[in-house]
Amino acid sequence: MLLAALAAFAVAGLLFIPYGTDPLSAYAFLFAEAFGSLRGFGFTLVQATPLILIAQGTVLAWRAGLGYVGFEGCFVLGAAAAAWLALGGTPDGFPYALPPALFFPAVLALSFAAGAVWAGMIGVLRVRFRGNEVLTSLMANYVAAFIVQYLVSGPMRQPGSLPQTPRLPRDTWLPYLIPEARTHAGILIALVASGLVAVLLRATPTGYEIIASGINARAARYGGIPVARRQMLAILLAGGLAALAGLGAVLGVQHRLMDGLAGGAGFVGIVVALLARLDPLAVVPAAILYGGLEVGGAAMQRDTGVPSAVVFILESLVVLFILGSGLLRGWRLPLPWSGRWRATSRKAAE
């Protein structure tokens, strides 16, 4: 595992050479930017927040045996729901404003519900009609993106401006934890969610039933576990968590709703979950690593001109190598044997 990660870094390091940068100092720079200062680490946490939430959603859905990949859709709809409530429905606002003590619970619930319903539709298609959830959830991402496009260019558009909503009222922003890095309280939401997912899966009978349904639905049914219901629960929670990632992006970072808000986080989050091998506790460090890579990559592009695409390649290589290492364990065995065995046994036969 560690070896695979190091191998990925080594291979990706070659890509620095054409830019006249030596890989070691490039990595040193990258990690110093991401983790070397409180400010850098704050930026890293901002990047890691949506990744943690989406990765936990992935853990839940995939552990339940569902190949759900519709987190981008949940993300943007969760963001839209949060923006809608924060703006009071329209640019003109509600006639009254919710006090913060009520607003934050309400916005969390509404946003979570938006993502849960969106993912739940896919869940129903899967458990009731045996629709292929990989395809349906992937397609649903586009529908969700177009819904948000419609909202920001129509009903929720700031008059006479780009297709985006007006800036949200200051009271509705998530508070900053590290103001100089604009690290918002979303990371706390993500950490609490991680703890809850870990407890759910590891320590509750419901988690046991979700995992059993995912590994062997037949045996789970035989044990009397309502497999369809447990899979529905997992997908509802997964969608809700991804929506909270969207909430964080709107209330914590952008402070307005716009098109293209998710920016691929819905997929990178899946990658993070795979890197963590679907272990809810391993998700947090994995997401922070990936958040750090993105922060470091952006800084490197800004300061040295090495394109941040190199970092994307690195991220992808890490996952490929780590997933590959699992495969290789199985594949490696016969390979050295076949050569040796043939050689020695031929000799014996002569």
Place this chain on the structure above:
Amino acid sequence: MSAVPLAALRGIVKRFGPVLANDHVSLDVRPGEVHAILGENGAGKSTAMQILYGLYRPDAGEIHWNGAPVAIADPADAIALGIGMVHQEFLLVPPMTVTENVVLGLREGRGPMLDRSGAAARLAAIAARHGLAVDPSARIAYLPIGVQQRVEILKLLYRDARLLILDEPTAVLTPQEKDALFATLRSLRAEGRSVVLVTHKLHEIMAIADRVTVMRGGRVIDTLDVAGTSERDLARRMVGREVVLRVARTPARPGAAALRVEALTARDAAGRATLRGIDLMLHAGEILGIAGVEGNGQSELAEALLGLLPVTGGRILLGREDITRRPVAARRARGMGFIPADRRGTGSITALSVAANAVLGEQRRHTRAGGMLLDRGAIVATAREIVAHFGVRTPNVALPAGKLSGGNLQKLVLGREVRRASRVLVVEQPTRGLDIGAVEAVWQALLAERDAGRAILMISAELDEIMNLADRIAVLFEGRLSTPLPADAVTREQLGLMMAGRDPAAHGRAA
């Protein structure tokens, strides 16, 4: 040794991680003999044969063929030498015909086209010579399992195999099909071909084999002439101690009706009827044995009773309660248990630990904090209790259940279901693939449950098991159940005929 052996293993050693599967295994197969390899599960007999067939490579030792050492790196090498193997799971392509399956992978004749009629003619000739009645143009999917096995043997003969390795060939056969197989094996022997029969059934060895090699714990214990030995002697050598092949049992004291099934019908996914009106009555404190060759509705009946298979008609009554439409969990909660035939695919979740499997279906009863959290202590305690009481051999209860041997996994499943099922236990093929020691343990446990007043429905394809355990016996054939008869009123031969659908007393009749 007088004659040069056709095939010989010389000092074969094979390790799988820490497990020494074959420890200096040496054995000879002479030309024109039926050579049985006898041993319990895990004795190393399958490993040795898979090495001979090129599926594994030995860590040490040699394979000789006609007296000369040879290298067998993969099955293609083995086939080229003239070694063929029929595995327990058949490797046939169901939508293709018999001829197509037989010539699959062969290149013969010139040109790119298959010579189907030529192949069919050659096949028919081989089949006729060895009494392997098969229609070359029939599609595999429509052939009974016994005929599919003939096709597997034909595949080997078509390639002119000199040595045929058959791994547990009789597990899926009716007694009559078994006789036909043995006739074929005799005919092969008469032609000078050699047959290696991997088995743990003693009476089959006595019936067909010339010599027998007994293996235990990865080693060859002995190679004997069958004529000079006995079942009892072989059993002792195989297990390493005296074994009782019959269980001591007292007459049943049946109590009140525990389970009643009325006109139960079910269909498979394709809409074909699998259960065609099953009626049965099961009493507390008795074992009702359902005999029959698999594929006649056995699994469907078991699954319908537990609620895994939706029924299309009829009623199931547990005590006085109609449970026909109740889900699995409700039936379990009312005291039903089920030991499925497929213990790795249905009866357990092999990736999870022994402890997690020990509470499958009972996870909600091992909780604390008002049912919110799993009570790990209670789960481990339950698991340890089952492990201790049923003698499950495992280093600890955190081991993934899939790493248990078949017998130990079955004891775990049995222990779990028995612990829970206060009223009715549905048991399907409880000792399939288990070695003698484990069979004994499972049988004893089932009898103990019967004597404790549980109602047990035992579905089994093994006549020995049915004859030994059941108080009443019925035969399931083509989705219909014969009227149950007292166990002492039927003979093995009658059951065999009924299993093949040939007894006028049975409801179903063969076409």
